[in-house]
Amino acid sequence: MQKNYLEISQVGIEFPTEAEPFRALQNVNLSIQQGEFISLIGHSGCGKSTVLNIIAGLYQATEGGIILEGREVDEPGPDRAVVFQNHALLPWLTVYQNVELAVKCVFKKTKTKAEIREWIEHNLKLVHMDHAMHKRPGEISGGMKQRVGIARCLAMQPKVLLMDEPFGALDALTRAHLQDSLMEIQHRLGNTVVMITHDVDEAVLLSDRIVMMTNGPAASIGEVLDINLQRPRDRLSLAEDPAFNAYRQQVLRFLYEKQKNPAAKPKQVESASKSEPKTDKVSAPEAA
Amino acid sequence: MSTATITSKIAKLQSLITVANLLSALEKTVKAAVLPLTGIVMFLFLWQATASNIVTSLGQFPGPGDVWNQSKILIEEHHAEREKADAFYVRQEVRNAKKLAKNPDAKVKIRPYTGKATYFDQIFTSLYTVAFGFLIATLIAIPLGIACGLSEKVYSAVNPIIQTFKPVSPLAWLPLVTMVVSALYVSDDPYFEKAFLTSAFTVALCCLWPTVVNTIVGVASIDRDLIDVSRVLRLSWPVYIKTIVIPSAIPLIFTGLRLSLATGWMVLIAAEMLAQNPGLGKFIWDEFQNGSSSSLGRIMVAVITIGIIGFILDRLMLALQKRVSWDKQAIFR
Numbered sequence: 358m359q360k361n362y363l364e365i366s367q368v369g370i371e372f373p374t375e376a377e378p379f380r381a382l383q384n385v386n387l388s389i390q391q392g393e394f395i396s397l398i399g400h401s402g403c404g405k406s407t408v409l410n411i412i413a414g415l416y417q418a419t420e421g422g423i424i425l426e427g428r429e430v431d432e433p434g435p436d437r438a439v440v441f442q443n444h445a446l447l448p449w450l451t452v453y454q455n456v457e458l459a460v461k462c463v464f465k466k467t468k469t470k471a472e473i474r475e476w477i478e479h480n481l482k483l484v485h486m487d488h489a490m491h492k493r494p495g496e497i498s499g500g501m502k503q504r505v506g507i508a509r510c511l512a513m514q515p516k517v518l519l520m521d522e523p524f525g526a527l528d529a530l531t532r533a534h535l536q537d538s539l540m541e542i543q544h545r546l547g548n549t550v551v552m553i554t555h556d557v558d559e560a561v562l563l564s565d566r567i568v569m570m571t572n573g574p575a576a577s578i579g580e581v582l583d584i585n586l587q588r589p590r591d592r593l594s595l596a597e598d599p600a601f602n603a604y605r606q607q608v609l610r611f612l613y614e615k616q617k618n619p620a621a622k623p624k625q626v627e628s629a630s631k632s633e634p635k636t637d638k639v640s641a642p643e644a645a
Numbered sequence: 646m647s648t649a650t651i652t653s654k655i656a657k658l659q660s661l662i663t664v665a666n667l668l669s670a671l672e673k674t675v676k677a678a679v680l681p682l683t684g685i686v687m688f689l690f691l692w693q694a695t696a697s698n699i700v701t702s703l704g705q706f707p708g709p710g711d712v713w714n715q716s717k718i719l720i721e722e723h724h725a726e727r728e729k730a731d732a733f734y735v736r737q738e739v740r741n742a743k744k745l746a747k748n749p750d751a752k753v754k755i756r757p758y759t760g761k762a763t764y765f766d767q768i769f770t771s772l773y774t775v776a777f778g779f780l781i782a783t784l785i786a787i788p789l790g791i792a793c794g795l796s797e798k799v800y801s802a803v804n805p806i807i808q809t810f811k812p813v814s815p816l817a818w819l820p821l822v823t824m825v826v827s828a829l830y831v832s833d834d835p836y837f838e839k840a841f842l843t844s845a846f847t848v849a850l851c852c853l854w855p856t857v858v859n860t861i862v863g864v865a866s867i868d869r870d871l872i873d874v875s876r877v878l879r880l881s882w883p884v885y886i887k888t889i890v891i892p893s894a895i896p897l898i899f900t901g902l903r904l905s906l907a908t909g910w911m912v913l914i915a916a917e918m919l920a921q922n923p924g925l926g927k928f929i930w931d932e933f934q935n936g937s938s939s940s941l942g943r944i945m946v947a948v949i950t951i952g953i954i955g956f957i958l959d960r961l962m963l964a965l966q967k968r969v970s971w972d973k974q975a976i977f978r
């Protein structure tokens with residue numbers, strides 16, 4: 358495993374607005390190892406999507422930058438695939454064609470036609486969508502669309518998989534299914550994943566580390582929590598695991614005690630980010 | 646009760662249900678037809694009542710009956726003219742055959758019939774002209790709209806021009822187009838009539854704008870997520886336009902095309918009147934100049950023909966849109 362596979366270094370961003378520029382992020386620092394599963398959690402509007410979009414290259418950071426495998430990246434590319442919150446499938450293409458578009462962009466030169474075909478089908482099987490390959494997005498359910506979105510990204514064999522609330526729009530049951538699938542796939546393929554979530558259970562269940570963000574404006578990383586739970590993880594047995602619950606407690610405490618009033622306290626946030634400009638790591642609780 | 650009687654009862658019930666279904670379907674069709682028919686009948690009555698009260702210098706304003714008669718006359722004239730043409734060709738062939746019988750080396754040729762254009766010829770000319778003008782407009786409007794929709798800079802550069810020329814009446818363009826066509830299209834054996842080109846270009850100039858404007862809006866409102874997808878995939882421009890831009894803009898492009906075709910068809914009649922392109926516009930103009938007692942009736946036939954053709958053209962575009970559209974569930978109207 359490579360250390361500092363993906364490095365977010367001193368990232369800050371200002372959005373131009375009519376009055377004065379709006380500073381959304383300041384001093385965001387994080388290094389991610391290869392194969393790590395990172396969750397970003399924080400109150401709505403704190404800047405999680407902005408961080409993800411900067412990693413993806415869709416937004417340009419005002420200060421600092423992103424280093425992937427020792428190289429700075431500042432434009433979007435297929436090595437950082439994005440699973441969008443609202444699937445972002447092309448509604449006029451079938452499931453198969455949607456994945457094909459991505460696969461052709463990445464493997465056009467290196468794979469033969471037959472190999473491309475096989476690879477698309479393989480990835481659709483991985484998310485259990487091979488039965489609906491020739492349907493249009495309008496003809497499948499929300500959960501299925503999200504799975505296709507994931508298959509499209511997996512098929513690109515990205516260095517980093519970026520997911521913006523991939524399961525946010527789904528019902529609890531479907532969400533649990535997809536979380537299990539994602540865990541299994543990630544375990545098998547060893548992808549490096551950065552996922553945004555609002556769901557504390559989801560974060561603890563899936564992640565190796567949970568990155569908790571302070572409230573904006575000028576949001577930064579508040580705390581980072583290592584999750585040392587054995588893999589493969591099973592949601593049922595974890596539900597009664599005291600360590601699991603201790604992790605949950607810590608995240609909840611961060612969200613609802615330390616950062617409980619989103620938006621209204623820019624002063625406090627500023628002082629917080631000044632007094633602790635670097636990420637302070639919270640080690641695993643002894644109870645584990 | 647035996648099973649036999651039960652089965653027969655069920656069978657009876659089923660046939661009753663089928664009959665009921667048929668009846669309700671019939672009722673639906675009748676209901677769907679009743680209101681439009683009532684509207685048409687009421688309109689005809691009103692028309693008749695009004696027409697009988699209007700006396701012009703060319704006689705009574707034509708009512709529905711006169712128009713019906715005139716349309717029959719126009720059809721008869723068409724058949725008569727076709728028969729004349731056939732007879733003309735037969736005569737030539739007979740003559741040529743005789744010539745060849747006398748002298749096998751004789752040069753024979755068939756001269757085309759140059760009789761007067763019938764009403765149906767004129768309809769055809771109009772359709773051909775509007776199709777040509779519309780095609781030119783489409784070939785310019787869609788690429789221009791896509792360019793403006795994709796690039797803020799191109800849009801800022803082109804928008805003032807679009808806004809300025811959009812409201813210009815065809816009658817204002819026509820003299821300019823006429824002079825330009827006469828000046829630039831000089832050829833001894835012209836493939837196109839000048840009047841045809843003048844009318845078609847005027848149509849094109851006027852029906853360009855709805856397609857341009859709607860294409861711009863369609864392209865500019867592509868889903869942000871899809872743009873992000875294309876950036877992550879680093880799609881090349883041609884692939885981006887083909888797989889993302891055109892499919893997302895296609896509904897609005899078609900809205901524009903339908904508006905354009907309707908505009909073009911309206912403009913065409915005026916253009917033909919002034920440019921003397923031998924279509925429906927010229928027909929109306931000639932009848933007006935003619936000033937016979939049947940003229941108003943014949944013009945009214947043209948008015949109704951123009952309306953119905955406009956309606957059919959719109960339905961054809963709608964059918965094309967349904968074929969091309971990826972979203973088969975969308976409701977088109």
Ligand SMILES: Nc1ncnc2c1ncn2[C@@H]1O[C@H](COP(=O)(O)OP(=O)(O)OP(=O)(O)O)[C@@H](O)[C@H]1O
Nearest residue numbers: 372373379381400401402403404405406407408573
């Ligand atoms: N393009 C933009 N222009 C101006 N301001 C922006 C832009 N994008 C985001 N912001 C602002 O930056 C802040 C962070 O937005 P962001 O979308 O990253 O929040 P988020 O944490 O993803 O929220 P949510 O959980 O609701 O998705 C918000 O205050 C938002 O108003």
Ligand SMILES: [Mg+2]
Nearest residue numbers: 405406407521
């Ligand atoms: Mg967000």
